[in-house]
Amino acid sequence: MMSINQPNILVIDDEASICKGCSLILGEHNYSVSSRTKGKDGLREALAGQYDIVLLDIRLPDIDGMKILASLREKKPQTQVIVMTGYSTVQNAVEAMKGGAFDYLAKPFTEDEIVLAVTKAIEDKRLRDENILLRKQLFERFDFNNIVGEDPAILEIFERIKRVAATDSTVLITGESGTGKELFAGAIHVQSSRAANRYVTLDCSTLSSSLLESELFGHVKGAFTDATHDKKGIFNVANHGTLFLDELSNLNLEIQSKLLRVMESGEYKPVGDSHTVKTDVRIIAATNRDLAKLVAEGSFREDLYYRLNVFPIRIPPLRERKEDIPRLAYHFLRLFCKETGKRIEGFSDDALVLLMNHSWPGNVRQLRNTVERLVIMTDHGFLNRDILTPHIQIDGRSDPSAPNKVPETWEELKSVKKHLLENIFGQMEEKFLVKALTECQGNITHAAQKVGMQRSNFSALLKRHGLSADNL
Ligand SMILES: Nc1ncnc2c1ncn2[C@@H]1O[C@H](COP(=O)(O)OP(=O)(O)OP(=O)(O)O)[C@@H](O)[C@H]1O
Ligand SMILES: [Mg+2]
Known part of the structure; x- marks a missing residue:
């Protein structure tokens, strides 16, 4: 039976006892399970139905399990396939993983093993579905259709964004608070060739300098007292994607110089690490401050300013x-x-x-x-x-x-x-x-x-505001 809320699982195995065993075990864990003992029949069902997971025996009498796997990968990429294989065919399992299976179970497997494999596959699928949804939302939000404006200055910004999106250039967006800097930054990312990769926003005004540094570059275990394990930084997470540095005028001079170094060399060192790491991240920065003035005052590095200002976009205030x-x-x-x-x-x-x-x-x-x-x-x-x-x-x-x-x-x-x-x-x-x-x-x-009010309502309202005819 298909169910909307419970994850749906299909078991394809020519041994009826395996089908039955899986149904029993997984049914107890609140999964909705169907099974097929014929390969072709199983494939048809997997393609027609809405299965989250297919448990697939790789050795079937009527059709090669690998063919079923390939067909599912192509036509139902959302469905996770867990391959089941006998001891003698571990080599097949390796092939199956290469062919896009999520996991494999060697027969005979225990109840715990199958439950664990299925739980992992469901969790992985949930994360992937979530990612797809988030990306869709990102695209909708930053679509030009949702950015309103026909003023010549805005039309010119659209034009400039289209041009710069195609490149890897750093972009500096300036404008008063609330003018749409974040919106235009996102539009650059979704129109760029990096759109399929991560878009990470870092608001430089909310974190302390030390947190900012490890947030950007990551740290290794033991780098400082609280560093109990290695942590990936944004330059790692956003690799091949875009980093939006919001209100970057808040970065202190030390982090500014580290940022400049990554921008120039494409390399950085996680906090506490002696090795450098390579990264390829496009940077879009925004500020509502006058950076040139901050440079003159000595609180913003001149070289970083010029590096960021390769392609400036100024968003005019609404007035x-x-x-x-x-x-x-x-x-x-x-x-x-x-x-x-x-x-x-x-x-x-x-x-x-x-x-x-x-x-x-x-x-x-x-x-x-x-x-x-x-x-x-x-x-x-x-x-x-x-x-x-x-x-x-x-x-x-x-x-x-x-x-x-x-x-x-x-x-x-x-x-x-x-x-x-x-x-x-x-x-x-x-x-x-x-x-x-x-x-x-x-x-x-x-x-x-x-x-036009009832007298009683009017005086009740007066009372609520602590007003009376006398104290006016
Ligand atoms: N041209 C526009 N069309 C539609 N919505 C817009 C436009 N410009 C701004 N907005 C909306 O106005 C709000 C503020 O925009 P945004 O957050 O991009 O401003 P900002 O310049 O980043 O502000 P701040 O400097 O305060 O961070 C958002 O809800 C955004 O969606
Ligand atoms: Mg903003």
């Missing part, structure tokens, strides 16, 4: 590409409506004017956050100037209620969101109450009538 604001606003509106299932028609003209004239110190990220908030606070219709005004005035980096610390976990993020919403909405509610009451000279009945 320098106002024409893109409505496009971006609609892009985010569609995104959040899809996420929440809401049907908000769009922005009114005066709302768009307001958005375009705002200075957006937090750039595209701030616009995105603002639209997200608007979608939360609105259920349908058009977003007009009145709805927008409070959000635009309150928003911004100057907002004291906005925490500067970026949340570490989903839970934290949710709580920050809740906090922010309560805070911002709370401020607005208070202003709303004060305005209504002031305009009605402190008369609660009139104020409630004016704003």
Whole structure:
């Protein structure tokens, strides 16, 4: 029987007793097992069904097991094959491994051996499926179709990215916070010939210098007190791929010089190691600081600056590409409506004017956050100037209620969101109450009538905010 949640296993063996034994043992471990005693029949079933693992006897009377293996590798690459073989055919096992089998079991095998082999194969498959999914997500996120912009400056960046992606050149992306540096960095990777290899991001502003060094270059056991075993560094993990060094102005001079050495020689030494290791990693760096100024001040190495600045890309702040604001606003509106299932028609003209004239110190990220908030606070219709005004005035980096610390976990993020919403909405509610009451000279009945609320609800809200007609 096929099952969605339990891993599905197919046993192909001409000995019915093996089929039965495998079914019993694996069934007890919550796998869903089917079996076939004829090779051809087994192959047909393996190709037609959705099996995670095929346990395959390599010596079958009607068809060569190696042929089944080859056919599965070609047509069902996601299915893991574990080959079963008698003692006399260990040589076949070696061949089978070369032919792409995940593992082999020598008959007779014990219950533990088969369970272990299957568990390993399932785990390996899960990791591979996950990788495929992650790569797909990476491609979607950094696809040009998901990067909005028709301003000439942005179109030129697209053009430059297409050109540089094809090369191995180092790229330096500069721009204010929230302009899209990370997005464009990812776009370079997915358009490059390294796209099938790893894309690793290192945020240089979050780690201490000593951690950064071992993070980048790895360390050997005993390199320092906590180094209980060898650790691979990013230059190893990202080999043949791309390394995105975010906010690299935070690297200290010592690491800067080590970084320059890898970039020039393609070699580095793990911390505590006396041997050099070769690496081939393309570097994309980003910063919102003025590196030339840091060079002048002596906190950034001039030679590294020139090495990084081979191909600079400057992303203009949002206020320098106002024409893109409505496009971006609609892009985010569609995104959040899809996420929440809401049907908000769009922005009114005066709302768009307001958005375009705002200075957006937090750039595209701030616009995105603002639209997200608007979608939360609105259920349908058009977003007009009145709805927008409070959000635009309150928003911004100057907002004291906005925490500067970026949340570490989903839970934290949710709580920050809740906090922010309560805070911002709370401020607005208070202003709303004060305005209504002031305009009605402190008369609660009139104020409630004016704003279209029940008197009881209006006074309850006043109470919640610690307001009364007297203390205005
Ligand atoms: N042109 C664009 N089209 C669509 N989304 C964008 C665009 N530019 C930026 N964004 C979105 O805005 C947000 C901020 O972008 P990103 O993280 O790339 O900025 P950044 O320059 O790296 O900021 P920081 O300096 O703060 O790290 C992200 O959610 C990103 O997806
Ligand atoms: Mg960034």
